[in-house]
Amino acid sequence: MSNDRTERLVNLVLCLLSSRRFQTAGRIARIVPGYEHDLDDKKAHDAFQRKFERDKSELRRIGIPLQSGVDFLGDGEPGYRIARSDFELPQIEFTDAEAAAVAAAARLWQQPDLQSGSAEALRKLRAAGIDVESHAAATPIKALPGAETALAPFLEAVASRRAVVFEYLGARDETAQQRRLQPWGCAAWRGRWYVAGLDLDRGAQRCFRLSRIPGKVRLTGPEGAYTIPEGVDVLAFASASETPQIPSRARIVVRPKRAWGVRRRVDQIGPRTPEGDEARFSYTDTAQTAAWLASFGPDVLVLEPPELVKETVACLQALADEERP
Numbered sequence: 001m002s003n004d005r006t007e008r009l010v011n012l013v014l015c016l017l018s019s020r021r022f023q024t025a026g027r028i029a030r031i032v033p034g035y036e037h038d039l040d041d042k043k044a045h046d047a048f049q050r051k052f053e054r055d056k057s058e059l060r061r062i063g064i065p066l067q068s069g070v071d072f073l074g075d076g077e078p079g080y081r082i083a084r085s086d087f088e089l090p091q092i093e094f095t096d097a098e099a100a101a102v103a104a105a106a107r108l109w110q111q112p113d114l115q116s117g118s119a120e121a122l123r124k125l126r127a128a129g130i131d132v133e134s135h136a137a138a139t140p141i142k143a144l145p146g147a148e149t150a151l152a153p154f155l156e157a158v159a160s161r162r163a164v165v166f167e168y169l170g171a172r173d174e175t176a177q178q179r180r181l182q183p184w185g186c187a188a189w190r191g192r193w194y195v196a197g198l199d200l201d202r203g204a205q206r207c208f209r210l211s212r213i214p215g216k217v218r219l220t221g222p223e224g225a226y227t228i229p230e231g232v233d234v235l236a237f238a239s240a241s242e243t244p245q246i247p248s249r250a251r252i253v254v255r256p257k258r259a260w261g262v263r264r265r266v267d268q269i270g271p272r273t274p275e276g277d278e279a280r281f282s283y284t285d286t287a288q289t290a291a292w293l294a295s296f297g298p299d300v301l302v303l304e305p306p307e308l309v310k311e312t313v314a315c316l317q318a319l320a321d322e323e324r325p
Contacts, residue, residue, distance in 0.1 A: 008034030009055055013064060013082065022071040022079025025052060056080070150210045153217040154195045157183050161224045163200065166217040168208055176214055181206070182226045185234040190285070194238035198226070207237040247282040250289065251303045254279055258299035275301060283308075291315050 011032050016023060029035045029048055037044040059066050065086040071079050150166065157164045164183060167176035183197035192209055199206040254262055254269075255276040263269070266279040283289040290311035293300050302312045 004034065005055075008032070009058065012055060013059065016066070016080055016082040017084060017087065020081065022067075022069045022081050024071075024077045024079040025049070026077070028052070028080070150195075150213045150217045151186060151193055153219060154183050154186050154210070157217075157219050158185055158228075160219070161226055161228070162219045163221045163225060164217050165220050166213050167215045169212045169214055171212075179206075179208070180220075181208070184228045184232045186210075187234040187238045189235060189238035192238075194234065194241065196232070196234040196237040205237070207234075207241040209241070247284050248286070248305055248308070249280055249282055250293075250305070250308055251278065251280050252293065253277065253301040253303060255299045259296045262293070262296060262300055278303075286311050294319060 011034060012028070015028060015032050026039070029037065029039065029052075035048055035052065037048050039045060056066060065082060067081050067083060067086075068078060069081070070076055153164065156162075161182075163180060165178065165180050168179045169176040180200040181195070181197045182200060183195050185197075186193060186195050188194075192211060194207050194209055196205065196207040198204070252262070252266075253273060253276045254266075258276075263277075263279070266281040268280040269277055271278055286307050290302075290308055293302055293308075294312050294315035297316075302309045
């Protein structure tokens with residue numbers, strides 16, 4: 001289809017959507033770019049009629065619900081219109097849990113080779129009025145889950161049923177220890193990625209946090225070397241592997257009319273200071289919360305507690321170092 005015809009069809013659709021009244025062929029010829037002609041010139045008008053018939057057929061072919069009828073407030077001449085109720089998509093509504101799942105999925109696919117697809121999906125959701133970012137902000141994430149360097153090889157190992165070897169620094173380990181694992185699956189829990197599977201050295205099920213893997217994950221052995229047990233719930237393993245944390249309270253200052261993602265999350269705001277609005281909220285993971293606050297740059301100033309201030313400054317410094325040539 002030529003660019004001229006595409007533009008003409010778009011103009012025609014906009015015209016027929018713009019009013020509930022039926023638009024006659026004569027009116028369409030006068031107001032829709034691409035149909036201009038001398039109405040007194042019979043040959044030119046016949047050419048318009050043929051062009052218009054082809055365009056109507058094309059709109060119906062691609063699924064646009066073109067209606068025909070008579071506008072009885074006019075001169076009784078047949079006309080055309082597109083009913084918005086038939087043309088527009090229905091309102092898309094997500095529950096909080098569904099929107100949070102979309103937000104988490106968007107953060108998962110932030111690796112460079114997958115980023116364009118997730119960005120396009122998010123644009124479509126925002127165009128439909130779905131604000132997934134407000135749900136994503138409810139759970140701050142230190143590093144986007146997709147950025148975990150160990151995630152890709154683990155996913156590959158799960159798909160190919162191959163064992164993996166990696167160094168792991170447990171919460172009580174002074175040095176990293178080698179682990180051999182038949183991975184069953186990966187899951188994200190509270191902003192962190194985990195892998196669960198059969199620990200070959202211990203002969204038992206184990207769950208590992210990916211952020212505690214300091215080196216590379218190496219796939220080893222043949223494909224199809226094991227079978228994943230039925231009913232495995234990696235998310236349950238991940239949630240059970242972490243000790244519950246006692247919430248802390250953050251006190252911050254948010255610049256006026258800025259950092260709306262932060263404003264949506266805070267549970268207390270005020271008083272107003274010369275720098276902005278003072279706000280407070282609860283959190284459990286200092287590193288994750290600091291990284292999230294640092295992502296808002298100068299629009300957010302962290303006041304307390306001291307460990308959150310220190311970690312936020314470190315995140316900002318790391319961001320500044322990355323931007324230096």
